[in-house]
Amino acid sequence: MQDPFKGFNDDDGNNNGNGPQGLPLPPNYATVVNPKTGNMRIAKVGFSWTMFLFHPFPSIFRADWYNLLCIIGVELGLQMLFFLLVPLNDRAAASSVVELGIAVLWGAIYNLMYYRHLFTRGFVPADERSRDLLTRAHYWKPQD
Structure with a gap:
């Protein structure tokens, strides 16, 4: 299969650790697995543009x-x-600013929330590349 992420391979040149069935993963995606059930999840690490644009649909689809x-x-x-603190005649102008702020908030923290919840459910990084990516992004705290 042709690698659509050419130039983004890791140092060993192994197509970012290969995802399920040998499919390549983008460099900012991590794979986690639940050792008890064998359930695997793949998701992006970093800012969630889908949550920024379409909240709360990404959480529904996942x-x-x-x-x-x-x-x-x-x-x-x-x-x-917002409705308690902002006077009625100022709500129209302030509403768009508040909605943008909420969208930026969810875009910035949703993937972190998703991974942290998976970790509380028993998921662990599936491979060394995912473990390194999640550790560098402060999503995963190595167990001592």
């Missing part, structure tokens, strides 16, 4: 119900706070 409920709860709380 079946990440825990984080979806957290996101809905935080958004409802922020909306209530």
Whole structure:
């Protein structure tokens, strides 16, 4: 199979550790696996553009119900706070700024939230490349 990520291979030239069935992974994606069930998840490490643009749909598509409920709860709380603190005649202008701020917040932290929840469910990095990527991004804390 042709590698669509040419030039992004790791130092050993092994197509970023190869994903499932030998498919290459982009350099900023990590693979985690649950050793008890064999369940494997692959997701991006870093800013989530899909969460920035389409929140909360990425959590629905990943079946990440825990984080979806957290996101809905935080958004409802922020909306209530917004309506309590911002006067009625200023809401139109401030609403777009608040929505942009919320979108940037979820884009910045959603992938971290997703991986941390997987780790609490027993998932661990599937290979050394994923472990290094998750450790460098401070998503995974090596076990001593």
